Amino acid sequence: MSGLSEFSLIKQYFEKYTVARDDVLLGIGDDCAIVQNKTDQQIAISVDTLVEGIHFSPDADPESLGHKSLAVSLSDLAAMGATPAWFTLALTLPAVDLRWLAAFAKGLANLATQHKIALIGGDTTRGPLSITVQVHGFVDAKQALRRDGAKEGDNIYVSGTLGDAGAGLKLKQSQLNNISGTDTDLMFLQQRLDKPTPRVELGQQLLDIAHSAIDISDGLVADLNHILEKSNLGAQINLEALPISNELLSITGREQAEILALYSGDDYELCFTVRPEKENQLLKNIKENYTKIGMITGGDKTIFTKSGQKIELTGAGYEHFSTEG
Numbered sequence: 001m002s003g004l005s006e007f008s009l010i011k012q013y014f015e016k017y018t019v020a021r022d023d024v025l026l027g028i029g030d031d032c033a034i035v036q037n038k039t040d041q042q043i044a045i046s047v048d049t050l051v052e053g054i055h056f057s058p059d060a061d062p063e064s065l066g067h068k069s070l071a072v073s074l075s076d077l078a079a080m081g082a083t084p085a086w087f088t089l090a091l092t093l094p095a096v097d098l099r100w101l102a103a104f105a106k107g108l109a110n111l112a113t114q115h116k117i118a119l120i121g122g123d124t125t126r127g128p129l130s131i132t133v134q135v136h137g138f139v140d141a142k143q144a145l146r147r148d149g150a151k152e153g154d155n156i157y158v159s160g161t162l163g164d165a166g167a168g169l170k171l172k173q174s175q176l177n178n179i180s181g182t183d184t185d186l187m188f189l190q191q192r193l194d195k196p197t198p199r200v201e202l203g204q205q206l207l208d209i210a211h212s213a214i215d216i217s218d219g220l221v222a223d224l225n226h227i228l229e230k231s232n233l234g235a236q237i238n239l240e241a242l243p244i245s246n247e248l249l250s251i252t253g254r255e256q257a258e259i260l261a262l263y264s265g266d267d268y269e270l271c272f273t274v275r276p277e278k279e280n281q282l283l284k285n286i287k288e289n290y291t292k293i294g295m296i297t298g299g300d301k302t303i304f305t306k307s308g309q310k311i312e313l314t315g316a317g318y319e320h321f322s323t324e325g
């Protein structure tokens, strides 16, 4: 089979998974896709590339990889409070492996269907395995949750639990010592690493409530730092408040879990800041799990406390090691 026909085959492969949307006037198959804008809304756009050997290992399960490729970009839309609409996919493949493609497309399509996001175009080339997904979402004019919106006195919250995906990665790389826990605990952590849940609905619900938000891809400290830098502020984090899953707790114990929660990435939970007066609105409107972990302060430092005592941590600079590989 010639290279060209192989790759037109791939195109056909993904075409059948496209979610139907009224605002897609022309989807896959022409030089460009044509979509219908909404006049009262703005468009949030984000792109992410996953490269074999850097972001995932060569033996990665293709269905999980399909899920994760879209999930990490949906997580960026979530962090802005945007509603997913369309995405494009650029796939570089060393060879055409139909079983791999079927599983990859299934993982991608299941998540796309769940969030009603339509695949409207893409490109395939031959080369080392790499996956690029660009997402587009709608957000009400000037309502997006930005990193520069935090205010002194805001409470800081995170969704879900932290450190699970980081522990899953370290387990895979045999970098966790003195671990206990059951096989079910281990599988939970692996699942959190391989199939992250983008907090899309939570992001939308936070639109009128939060001052700022970010998704946790590089680790809580690193990502919160982006909010602090953009907002010119500091933070105080209570270590005993960090939400840790029972599974992680039973595997590593509390102290190691706290370090993972602070410095390891890939959880794709949201970190957001809310003014104390809006706490009732938060309680009333948000059904998903979230935890108050500290507050935004003046200055430019992040201070960690435990049982009211200041704690020095030596995890800084860890963000460069947070990606897989």
Ligand SMILES: [Mg+2]
Residues within 6 Å of the ligand: 075, 076, 079, 214, 215, 217
């Ligand atoms: Mg992000």
